[in-house]
Amino acid sequence: MPVDHKDAAHDRPLAPWAMAPPRTTGSRTTNEEVRQQNLSTVLRLVHVEGSLSRSHIGTETGLNRSTVTALVTELLELGVVRETQTAPTGRVGRPSLGVAAEGDVVALSIVAEPDAVTVALVGLDGSIHSRVRHDLASAPSPRKFAQITASLVDGMRADIERHYRLVGAGLVVPGLVDPTGTVLFAPPLGWKREAISARLENALGVRVAAGNNASIGAMAEARFGIGRGTDNLLYLTGSRHGIGGGLIFDGTLLRGTSGFAGELGHTVVVPRGAKCACGRRGCLEAEVNPARILELLGRRKLDEDELDIELGVVRDSAVAAELARQVDVLSVALTNFVNAFAPETVVLSGYLGVLLETSRERLSQAVRVDPVGADNRAIRLERARMRSRLMQIAPAELAFAPLLADPAGLAPTLARPR
Ligand SMILES: [Zn+2]
Known part of the structure; x- marks a missing residue:
């Protein structure tokens, strides 16, 4: 956290990772460490948010004006930020210089x-x-x-x-x-x-x-995409090769033992279901997989945009039935995940984003389930925003x-x- 607070309350929450974790050696933080930390905080901020005016950086970080000026000067000398003309000021006729991360x-x-x-x-x-x-x-x-x-x-x-x-x-x-x-x-x-x-x-x-x-998808979506400003995010991405998950808790990627956390594709959702590559039966990724749908459609490649259109209006009853079955299974899994992890936002990417596009109503019901004790908590269910660019x-x-x-x-x- 930046040390030089003028006001502890921020206008809006910063995106996860906008702040450097507090670093201390022993019991005291030295001035040098504070400076390093603040340089990191400002650089992260413009890296995530894009071009910002110095006063906006002050508001976002709680650092005072002269500290921000000194930090920006040092970052300019280091060549990791550049000045821009485009920082929004809200005042007509008075363009102020902005600061942005250096694209070079x-x-x-x-x-x-x-x-x-x-x-x-x-x-x-x-x-x-x-x-x-x-x-x-x-x-x-x-x-x-x-x-x-x-x-x-x-x-x-x-x-x-x-x-x-x-x-x-x-x-x-x-x-x-x-x-x-x-x-x-x-x-x-x-x-x-x-x-x-x-x-x-x-x-x-x-x-x-x-x-x-x-x-990495979860992290980028929380930093730059649809999950900006959320501290607790569950990200699921699907392809014919399986389903991967990423969990962001309190702004940090949950790694678990040896980084195994988030392997939600092997959650068993259909007892005695389809055989999975892991050796078990009925894993989420074996049951919710584009391979079956693509086969029914006579397609070889998974193209999200094409599938959006094709599955938007399904005429073939076999395709419709398989689609409905997969959406049902995904709903069960989402309900379980939401109850287990209590995220603020659930982001679906890849093939799962296609399923969300075609069956938003059904999947929204799945995450609307109120966990015991929580009164009507709204959980956002979103399609990954950045998709291939992400x-x-x-x-x-x-x-x-x-x-x-x-x-x-x-x-x-x-x-x-x-
Ligand atoms: Zn499995």
């Missing part, structure tokens, strides 16, 4: 999927400078994946060296990833116990932070995290453009 400070965003590797160059201001996708006929081995990624990054290297300051790379994987960057198990890719961060660091020559796709900028957040936590410590180490 960049991270590589890498998404590993069974049918593609995607690399994007993402700015600290959320801009996507470039993006390349390499389609695959089958899931890549870790070695092949590292080779493909390295060649995609090589194609960007001259541009990066000429124009940008690279912080590192963030990788998201459809599977369980431990804090050291080892993929414990990624069934869609067929990877097991694979030290993917270390392998990619060797191939790319930059620091690589890795995470689970649903956890999965491009979300991995970069992993790479930006150390810079956001300690701008003064890290920014001077970044190479300047040539």
Whole structure:
């Protein structure tokens, strides 16, 4: 929390992670630590909120005017923020200078999927400078994946060296990833116990932070998307490869033992139901899966926009019946999750977002259930807002995290453009 409070009450809640966690060594916080913390708080704020005037930064953080001015000056010198002309002032004819995160400070965003590797160059201001996708006929081995990624990054290297300051790379994987960057198990890719961060660091020559796709999706949705301003968010994303979940509690991603929390796809919802890849029967991800619907529709690819339209008006009775069955099963699961975790907001992404679009009424009923003792608590049920764009900028957040936590410590180490 910022230390220099002039007013403890804020106009509105900050997005999760807008604030740095309090850091103390021993019992006292030194001035130097306070300054570091405040630099981090201001940088996080403009990173999440976009361009803000200095007075707005003061209101949001509770820091006084001269402190904000000093902090912004230091962040400008570090090259991690820039001045903008566009900060809204509300006063006609008096444009004030705004402060925004520097888009030329960049991270590589890498998404590993069974049918593609995607690399994007993402700015600290959320801009996507470039993006390349390499389609695959089958899931890549870790070695092949590292080779493909390295060649995609090589194609960007001259541009990066000429124009940008690279912080590192963030990788998201459809599977369980431990804090050291080892993929414990990624069934869609067929990877097991694979030290993917270390392998990619060797191939790319930059620091690589890795995470689970649903956890990173939950984090990005809470930071930049539909969940902004919520402290407790449940995120579920579905594809033909399964269902992943991410839980944000009190503004922090719930990791659980070895990062296993949020693996909600293997919640058993239909006893003696369909066989799941995990060996059990009736798991949520085996029962609520686009594969069956796509087969009935005679489609091979899951395209959210096309499915929205096609499932919006279903004429085929077999499709309608399967859709209704899956929505019923998802409703049961949502009711259980809402009772177990008491989120403020439930965000559905991917295929589950399509189901929400087609059956909003039915699924809303599922989360309207009042947990025992709670009087009529409203839980927001939303479709992920950022969709494909989110999965491009979300991995970069992993790479930006150390810079956001300690701008003064890290920014001077970044190479300047040539
Ligand atoms: Zn399972």
